[in-house]
Amino acid sequence: MTLTCHPERSEGSPLGTSFPILRRLGRMRSLGFARDDGRIAAVFVAALLVLSAPAWAVNPDEMLKDPAQEHRARELGKDLRCLVCQNQSIDDSDADLAKDLRVIVRERIAKGDSDDQVRKFVVDRYGDYVLLKPPFKMSTLALWLGPLALFLGALWAVLAFYRRRPAEKAAPPPPPLSAEEQRRLDKLLKESER
Amino acid sequence: MRRFLYVLPVVVFTVLALFFLKGLTLNPRDIPSVLIDRPVPEMSLAPLPGRGESSGLSTKDLKGRVSLVNIYGSWCISCVQEHPVLMEIKRRGDVPIHAVDWRDDPVLGAAWLKKNGDPYERVGVDPPPGRTAVDFGVTGAPESFIVDKAGVIRYKHVGPISMEIWTKTLLPIIRELEKR
Numbered sequence: 001m002t003l004t005c006h007p008e009r010s011e012g013s014p015l016g017t018s019f020p021i022l023r024r025l026g027r028m029r030s031l032g033f034a035r036d037d038g039r040i041a042a043v044f045v046a047a048l049l050v051l052s053a054p055a056w057a058v059n060p061d062e063m064l065k066d067p068a069q070e071h072r073a074r075e076l077g078k079d080l081r082c083l084v085c086q087n088q089s090i091d092d093s094d095a096d097l098a099k100d101l102r103v104i105v106r107e108r109i110a111k112g113d114s115d116d117q118v119r120k121f122v123v124d125r126y127g128d129y130v131l132l133k134p135p136f137k138m139s140t141l142a143l144w145l146g147p148l149a150l151f152l153g154a155l156w157a158v159l160a161f162y163r164r165r166p167a168e169k170a171a172p173p174p175p176p177l178s179a180e181e182q183r184r185l186d187k188l189l190k191e192s193e194r
Numbered sequence: 195m196r197r198f199l200y201v202l203p204v205v206v207f208t209v210l211a212l213f214f215l216k217g218l219t220l221n222p223r224d225i226p227s228v229l230i231d232r233p234v235p236e237m238s239l240a241p242l243p244g245r246g247e248s249s250g251l252s253t254k255d256l257k258g259r260v261s262l263v264n265i266y267g268s269w270c271i272s273c274v275q276e277h278p279v280l281m282e283i284k285r286r287g288d289v290p291i292h293a294v295d296w297r298d299d300p301v302l303g304a305a306w307l308k309k310n311g312d313p314y315e316r317v318g319v320d321p322p323p324g325r326t327a328v329d330f331g332v333t334g335a336p337e338s339f340i341v342d343k344a345g346v347i348r349y350k351h352v353g354p355i356s357m358e359i360w361t362k363t364l365l366p367i368i369r370e371l372e373k374r
Contacts, residue, residue, distance in 0.1 A: 083225065083333035083334075084333065084334060086222060096297060096322070097324075097332075097333065097334070099322075099323070100297070100322060100323035100324045100327075100328060101323075101328065103322075103323040104323055104325065104328055123228075124228065125228070125229070125328055125329060125330075125331040126225070126228065126331050126333075127225065127226060127227070127228040127331075129225050129226075153206075
C-alpha cells in the first residue's frame with residue numbers, strides 16, 4: 001500500500017462506456033454517415049464527457065446501508081480535506097488515509113453523531129486545516145474579509161479617479177488655431193489624403 | 195495625503211509579496227498538530243507476532259518516562275530511510291522508542307523489523323482504518339511524537355528523523371522534558 005495520490009482511476013472512466021456507441025457509429029456508416037462519422041464520434045465523446053458523473057473515490061463496500069446516512073456522509077466528506085492529497089476532499093481522494101477517514105466518518109454517523117459532532121471529531125484530531133471551508137473566526141478574519149477589503153479599496157480608487165475627471169474636463173479649452181497653424185494643419189491633412 | 199496615495203499600491207503590493215514569498219518557503223506538509231499538549235489518545239494495541247505477549251502498546255505504557263512514539267509501516271518507504279537513525283538512538287540509549295505499526299499486516303510489520311532491526315520497546319498494531327493513527331492526527335508515515343512523563347504529547351515531527359534533526363531539535367526537547 002502507498003500513500004500517494006492517484007491522478008486517475010482505472011474504473012469509472014467515461015470513455016469506457018463509449019465503445020458500444022462507437023460500434024453503433026460503425027453501423028451508421030453503412031447508412032450513409034461515412035463522411036461525418038468522425039465528427040459525430042467527436043460530438044458523442046464530448047457529450048459523454050459532459051454527461052459522465054464524476055468518479056467518486058468512495059467504494060461500494062464503504063457505503064452505509066441507510067441512503068440518508070450515506071448522503072450525510074457524502075456531504076461531510078466533500079468538506080473534509082484529504083491530508084495526503086491536500087487539495088482533494090476525502091470523498092475524492094484515493095489515498096488510504098482518505099479511505100480510513102471515510103470509514104471513520106461513517107462509523108460516527110452510524111453511532112448517531114450529528115454532522116457537527118462528526119466534524120468536531122475530525123477537527124479535534126487534524127485541526128481547522130482539515131476543513132476545506134475554513135471557519136470564520138479571529139485567526140481567519142484576513143482570509144474571509146481580505147478579498148472584500150481589496151475589492152472595496154479598488155472600487156473606491158476607481159470612483160475617486162472618475163470623480164476627478166469632470167474637473168479636468170472643465171479646464172478652459174485651448175485657444176483657437178492661428179491662421180498660420182490652420183494653414184499647416186490643412187497642408188498636413190491634404191498630404192495624408194494622398 | 196496625496197503623496198501617500200501614490201505610494202499605497204506599492205505598499206499593498208510589497209506586503210502581499212512578502213506574504214507570498216514566505217509561503218513559498220513553507221512546507222505544505224507541516225500541518226501544525228492540534229494534539230500538542232494533549233494527553234496521548236486512549237489506545238490498547240495488540241503486539242506484533244513473535245515480540246512477546248505483553249509488548250503491545252497502551253496509553254498507560256506512555257506514562258512515567260519521556261518517550262518517543264514512532265508511526266511506521268512495512269509499506270512505508272521513508273521509514274527505511276529513517277530506521278538507521280532510530281537504531282542509533284536505541285544504541286545510544288537516548289530515550290525509549292515505541293511504535294505504532296500503522297495500517298499494516300502484523301506479519302509483514304514483524305518481518306520488516308527482523309530485516310531492518312528492531313529499535314522499539316513496545317509496538318502496537320493499528321490495523322485499517324487506523325483509528326489510533328487518526329486519534330494521533332497522523333497524516334503519513336513516518337511521524338514521531340515526543341510524549342512526556344505524564345503521558346502528554348509535547349512535540350510532533352513529520353517525516354523521517356535525520357541524525358541532525360535528532361541532535362539539534364528532538365533530543366534537546368526530550369532532555370528539557372526529562373528535567374521536569
